[in-house]
Amino acid sequence: MTITLPSISLLPYLPEIVLLITALLVLVIDTFAGEKRWLVWLALLGTIVAGVTTWSLSLGPTLYLQDMLAADPYALFIDMVVLIITAISLLLAYDWLNSHAHQQGEYVALLLFSAVGMMTMGAATNVITIFVALEILSLSLYVLTGFARERLTSGEAALKYFLLGAFASAFFLYGVALLYGATGHFDLVGIGKNMAGTGLMAAAGVALLLVGFSFKVALAPFHMWTPDVYQGAPTSVTAFMSVGAKAAGFAAFLRFFHVALAGSYATWGPALAALAVLTMTWGNLAALNQESVKRMLAYSSIAHAGYALVGLAAGNALGMSGLLFYLLAYAFMNLGAFGVIIMLEKKGSGDLSMSALRGTAREHPLLAATMAVFMFSLAGVPPLAGFFGKFYVFGAAVKANMTWLAIVGIINSAISAYYYLRVSVLMYMVEPDENTTDVATNNRPVLAFALLVALVFVIGIGLWPGIWMQMAQQAAALLG
Amino acid sequence: MELVLFIVFGLLALIGAFGVLISQKPVHSALFLLLNFVMLGFLYLVLGAQFLAASQLIVYAGAIVVLFLFVIMLIGSDTVGDFVAKGRTLSRYLSIILGVLFLAGVGYAVGARAFPPAAGAPDFGTTEAAGKVLFTQFLVPFELVSILLLVAMIGAIVLAHGVWPAPSRRPRE
Numbered sequence: 187m188t189i190t191l192p193s194i195s196l197l198p199y200l201p202e203i204v205l206l207i208t209a210l211l212v213l214v215i216d217t218f219a220g221e222k223r224w225l226v227w228l229a230l231l232g233t234i235v236a237g238v239t240t241w242s243l244s245l246g247p248t249l250y251l252q253d254m255l256a257a258d259p260y261a262l263f264i265d266m267v268v269l270i271i272t273a274i275s276l277l278l279a280y281d282w283l284n285s286h287a288h289q290q291g292e293y294v295a296l297l298l299f300s301a302v303g304m305m306t307m308g309a310a311t312n313v314i315t316i317f318v319a320l321e322i323l324s325l326s327l328y329v330l331t332g333f334a335r336e337r338l339t340s341g342e343a344a345l346k347y348f349l350l351g352a353f354a355s356a357f358f359l360y361g362v363a364l365l366y367g368a369t370g371h372f373d374l375v376g377i378g379k380n381m382a383g384t385g386l387m388a389a390a391g392v393a394l395l396l397v398g399f400s401f402k403v404a405l406a407p408f409h410m411w412t413p414d415v416y417q418g419a420p421t422s423v424t425a426f427m428s429v430g431a432k433a434a435g436f437a438a439f440l441r442f443f444h445v446a447l448a449g450s451y452a453t454w455g456p457a458l459a460a461l462a463v464l465t466m467t468w469g470n471l472a473a474l475n476q477e478s479v480k481r482m483l484a485y486s487s488i489a490h491a492g493y494a495l496v497g498l499a500a501g502n503a504l505g506m507s508g509l510l511f512y513l514l515a516y517a518f519m520n521l522g523a524f525g526v527i528i529m530l531e532k533k534g535s536g537d538l539s540m541s542a543l544r545g546t547a548r549e550h551p552l553l554a555a556t557m558a559v560f561m562f563s564l565a566g567v568p569p570l571a572g573f574f575g576k577f578y579v580f581g582a583a584v585k586a587n588m589t590w591l592a593i594v595g596i597i598n599s600a601i602s603a604y605y606y607l608r609v610s611v612l613m614y615m616v617e618p619d620e621n622t623t624d625v626a627t628n629n630r631p632v633l634a635f636a637l638l639v640a641l642v643f644v645i646g647i648g649l650w651p652g653i654w655m656q657m658a659q660q661a662a663a664l665l666g
Numbered sequence: 667m668e669l670v671l672f673i674v675f676g677l678l679a680l681i682g683a684f685g686v687l688i689s690q691k692p693v694h695s696a697l698f699l700l701l702n703f704v705m706l707g708f709l710y711l712v713l714g715a716q717f718l719a720a721s722q723l724i725v726y727a728g729a730i731v732v733l734f735l736f737v738i739m740l741i742g743s744d745t746v747g748d749f750v751a752k753g754r755t756l757s758r759y760l761s762i763i764l765g766v767l768f769l770a771g772v773g774y775a776v777g778a779r780a781f782p783p784a785a786g787a788p789d790f791g792t793t794e795a796a797g798k799v800l801f802t803q804f805l806v807p808f809e810l811v812s813i814l815l816l817v818a819m820i821g822a823i824v825l826a827h828g829v830w831p832a833p834s835r836r837p838r839e
Contacts, residue, residue: 192802206813213820254806292824299817306810318810322817329821344825364776390775 198243198250198257199309201236201265202302205272208232209298216291226280229294233273233301240265253373255309260510263661264308264437267514271430272301274521277636278528279422285533286333293333297426300326304434311445312373313362313395316438320358320402323434324351327427331419337536343418350411351401358398364391374445381449392447392454399442403435405461405495406468409488413472416484420536424480425524428487429517432494436513440498440506444665451501458499459583459591465492466598473605479527479538482605483520486564489602490516496595497579500586506662508578511655515571515647519563522640526557529633543609545618554613556641563644565606566599571647578655671712679705696734703727715791 196203211232212225219225240262248257255261275297283290303323310316328351332344366372368388369380381388400408416424447454469489476482494516497509530546530553531538547554563570576599580592647654682705685698707722789795800808 189798189802192805194805251806252803254804289824292820296817296820296824299813299820302813312807314804314807315810318807318814322810322814325814325817325821329817329824332825360772364772367776386775386778390772 192252195250198248199255200243201240201269202305204236204239205232205298205302205305208236209295209302212291212295212298216295219291222287222290223280223284225290225294226276226283229298230273230276232298233269233276237266237269237273240269249311253375254312254315255306256311257309258664259661260437260441260665261305261309263510263657264433265305267433267517268301268304268308268430271426271433271517271521272297274518274525274636274639275422275426275430277632277639278425278521278525279420280632281630282420282422282528289333289335293330296326296330300330300426300430304430304437307434308437308441310438311375311441313365313377313442314372316442317355317358317362319434320398320438321355323431324355324402327423327431330423330427331415333423334418334420334536336534337418339418340420340536341418343415346418347411347415354398354401354408357394357401361391361394361396361398364388364394367391374442377446378448381447389453395442396457399435399439400461403432403439403491403494404488405491406465406488409465409469409491412488413481413484416487417478417480417537421480421524421528421531424484425521425528428483428524429513429520432487432491433513433517436491436494436498436509440509441665443498444501444506455499455501455586458495459588462492462495462499462591463594465489465495466595467492470598470601473602476605477540479540479543479609480524482540482609483523483527486602486605487520489598490520490564492598493576493579493595496583496591499591500579500582500588502582502586503659503662504578504585505582506665507655507658508575508582510658510661511578511651512575514654514658515563515575515644518640518643518647519560519570519572522637522644523557523560523564525633525637525640526553526560529553529630529637540608540612543612544616545613547614548618554610556637557613558610559641559644561606561609563648565603567603569648571644571651574648574651574655668712672709675705675708675712679709692738693735696731696738699734700727700731703731713791717791717793717796720793 208229208231212229215228216222216225243257243262249255250257276294279293279297283293286293300323303319303321303326306319307316307323310319328344328348331347332341334340362372364387365377368384368391369377371377371380397408401411404412416428419427443454443458466489469485469487469492473482473485473489476485490512494509494512497505497512499505500508527538530542530550532542559570563572566573566576568574576595580595583589583592583595679702682698682700682702686695686702689695689698703722703726707719707727710716710719710722
């Protein structure tokens with residue numbers, strides 16, 4: 187038998203390869219480095235190099251490596267979002283890692299591997315590649331969730347996330363199998379071409395894939411794991427997975443629906459709209475009276491997944507670019523909010539209660555102001571990044587003749603304002619409680635720098651949304 | 667002939683699957699699982715997927731079930747005696763009903779499709795053909811799986827390690 191070896195062009199995959207090499211270097215250096223703090227900086231350097239590489243790749247709608255991956259502007263956009271998230275997450279983890287020096291190398295390496303999985307998901311044009319990338323991302327996150335070995339809740343969260351996540355992966359894989367059985371293809375374009383007349387079998391496959399995706403981006407009713415996992419995981423990990431897994435999940439989600447199922451929008455559009463309504467409402471109502479700030483933000487992240495899904499359900503060009511814009515804006519504001527929690531939480535507790543926030547503005551005015559900006563942005567107050575994210579996705583819904591969906595979204599934003607503003611009210615307008623004034627904030631320049639970066643972007647995206655929207659439009663243009 | 671083999675192996679696989687669920691002892695569950703895995707391997711063989719059948723037997727029936735049994739023996743099968751979940755009857759019955767509905771739905775969806783006769787190549791399912799596809803068409807996922815395995819390895823080492831002693835802060839220079 188003669189085998190013709192495939193042509194291998196690795197150039198478009200260079201950003202991921204840079205990250206992979208960095209991760210392996212971190213693991214090797216970790217074994218003999220005395221001072222582990224440098225590992226974070228090494229990883230940051232690798233992330234920046236990968237970012238420069240991504241920036242310098244200017245490729246058209248090309249497929250490479252046996253059509254398994256795409257190097258289109260869409261993939262590059264997701265690459266950039268993931269790299270920014272990774273860089274900020276590394277800075278957020280810096281102080282926590284100094285008190286967990288033994289695990290530093292593994293933490294940093296797993297974070298980078300997870301980022302590779304996310305970037306690959308954004309580029310994957312084949313359900314098999316999507317699945318393997320999804321597993322790389324998920325497996326790294328399961329382990330990272332359990333990293334706070336001194337707290338039982340962390341282990342509980344990791345186990346819960348792992349068991350439910352494995353279940354969701356099984357659903358996803360079953361969906362892939364049914365879809366292959368119905369269409370005879372694994373690649374998205376091939377599935378799209380052979381979709382006609384496949385009937386119920388392909389529909390069942392798509393439904394199962396939808397369950398898998400919904401779990402990963404935490405859409406109701408597949409969100410049950412979210413609060414426990416977000417609360418139990420080390421806060422720096424929560425920050426990373428809340429935005430990273432969502433960005434990657436939605437990236438593959440959007441590409442799948444717009445490339446493979448472009449012809450059957452009439453069927454899946456209303457279904458996704460219903461899912462979006464359920465997710466927004468459930469997330470917001472559950473977030474209303476949470477006593478833990480991390481849990482509150484967990485439910486808030488479910489609600490935000492619902493808003494982002496509105497862009498997907500709209501099914502038009504504005505919806506796609508709006509969703510991409512949303513992912514970018516959400517990354518900065520949520521990373522920032524979790525960064526403030528890291529700053530305020532007591533050492534070793536891994537959580538922050540609402541009552542601990544009381545009157546913190548008096549002692550930490552700058553920090554309170556920063557938190558207020560992130561909360562306003564999450565609530566969607568103009569002119570911050572979060573407002574324009576919602577503006578674009580709701581606008582897309584109106585354009586797609588789903589005005590009712592936009593109205594539900596706006597009502598939900600109003601509900602969400604209650605619990606976001608409650609944080610600011612507690613910080614500014616309530617007397618500090620005698621028992622809870624010992625929130626830990628010592629001088630932490632690295633963390634402060636990460637917060638500053640997030641803050642600048644949240645305000646910058648809000649003031650000049652046009653630049654970012656243009657990038658998102660270019661990225662989405664090739665899919666539609 | 668093929669149909670007879672399919673029915674026999676399929677029935678035994680189902681018996682194995684039910685055995686896993688209703689056995690009171692973990693060891694019995696693991697052995698029923700072995701039966702299920704072996705029968706699935708035979709089913710693959712009937713379908714002409716020799717490579718898949720062999721790897722099913724080696725990886726699942728061989729390695730994984732042995733690992734299960736090993737862990738059960740290590741923990742001591744008596745200590746995990748209370749293996750069947752008690753209580754929560756409502757959610758249990760609800761999940762049974764939903765499960766049956768799901769099975770019926772997917773079964774109908776698959777059954778409703780009239781399959782064209784499988785036009786596989788004559789060497790379909792051989793080790794040679796599977797290897798060829800793996801190293802050409804599916805090269806990328808194949809390579810990505812190596813990252814996945816590396817992540818799994820690191821994860822196992824991190825999680826299996828005991829809690830580290832309280833960190834001694836290095837004096838910053």
